[in-house]
Amino acid sequence: MSRSPIELKGSIFTFAVVHLYTLQPEVIYEALIKKITQSPTFLKNAPVIINLANIPEGANWNKIYHAINKSGLHIIGVSDCKDIYLKSAIINTGLPLLSQGKNIKQKASFIAQEPYQKIKTRVINTPIRSGQQIYAKDCDLIITSSVSAGAEVIADGNIHIYGMMRGRVFAGAKGDISSQIFCLYLIAELVSIAGYYWLSNQIPEKFYGQSARIIFSNNTLKIQPLL
Known part of the structure; x- marks a missing residue:
C-alpha cells in the first residue's frame, strides 16, 4: 500500500500579532523598522498576523500591505477586520482572514483557552x-x-x-x-x-x-x- 503524498498534523508555532492604529503606510513602516531593530532575533523576517480591530473603514490595504512587506516581515494572515471592502482587498492579496476571541491580547497563535489539568x-x-x-x-x-x-x-x-x-x-x-x-x-x-x-x-x-x-x-x- 503506497503512502499518501501529504499528511496533515497539528503543530505548535509562535506568531507575533501586529496591532495597527494608523492608516498611514509610512508611519507603519517606520514603527516596524524600529521594533525590528530593537529585537532582530525575534522579529527579523518573522511571520506575523496583522490585527485590524482599531483601523477605521476606508483603509488602503494595498499600501499597508506593501509597507509591512517592505519592512521584511511576512504576513501570514489578518485578524479582526470588520470592513467588508477591506476584507475583499485582503483576500485579493491571497491572505486568509482570521478570527480571535474578544479578550486575546498579544497572544501567540497556538494558545488555546480551554482549562486543563497538570499531569x-x-x-x-x-x-x-x-x-x-x-x-x-x-x-x-x-x-x-x-x-x-x-x-x-x-x-x-x-x-x-x-x-x-x-x-x-x-x-x-x-x-x-x-x-x-x-x-x-x-x-x-x-x-x-x-x-x-x-x-x-x-x-x-x-x-x-x-x-x-x-x-x-x-x-x-x-x-x-x-x-
Missing part, C-alpha cells in the same frame, strides 16, 4: 540548543541546564530553568494564567505566560542576567526577584 513534570538535563523546540504538554517543565539563543521552550504549566535562560520561553501555553516562569539567569529573547509576552527590550533592565520569577497578575506580566 506530571517533564525534566530535561541537557542544554537546549539554538533551533531546538521543547514542549511539555499538560505539565510543568524543568530544565537543569541552559537554553541557548534561538531555542524555544514551551510548557502548559510552569517553567523552571536553572542554567542561562536565553531564547524564547512560553509558560501556560494552553491559557493557564496562573503559570509562572522561574529562572536563575534571565537573558531571554521573549518570555510569555498564557500568550501575554514581553520581548527582550520590554524586560526591566535591572533583572537582566539576574534570577527572576515572572507571573501574570492584574492583566499584565510582572517580574520579581527570585532570590
Whole structure:
C-alpha cells in the first residue's frame, strides 16, 4: 500500500500579532523598522498576523500591505477586520482572514483557552540548543541546564530553568494564567505566560542576567526577584 503524498498534523508555532492604529503606510513602516531593530532575533523576517480591530473603514490595504512587506516581515494572515471592502482587498492579496476571541491580547497563535489539568513534570538535563523546540504538554517543565539563543521552550504549566535562560520561553501555553516562569539567569529573547509576552527590550533592565520569577497578575506580566 503506497503512502499518501501529504499528511496533515497539528503543530505548535509562535506568531507575533501586529496591532495597527494608523492608516498611514509610512508611519507603519517606520514603527516596524524600529521594533525590528530593537529585537532582530525575534522579529527579523518573522511571520506575523496583522490585527485590524482599531483601523477605521476606508483603509488602503494595498499600501499597508506593501509597507509591512517592505519592512521584511511576512504576513501570514489578518485578524479582526470588520470592513467588508477591506476584507475583499485582503483576500485579493491571497491572505486568509482570521478570527480571535474578544479578550486575546498579544497572544501567540497556538494558545488555546480551554482549562486543563497538570499531569506530571517533564525534566530535561541537557542544554537546549539554538533551533531546538521543547514542549511539555499538560505539565510543568524543568530544565537543569541552559537554553541557548534561538531555542524555544514551551510548557502548559510552569517553567523552571536553572542554567542561562536565553531564547524564547512560553509558560501556560494552553491559557493557564496562573503559570509562572522561574529562572536563575534571565537573558531571554521573549518570555510569555498564557500568550501575554514581553520581548527582550520590554524586560526591566535591572533583572537582566539576574534570577527572576515572572507571573501574570492584574492583566499584565510582572517580574520579581527570585532570590
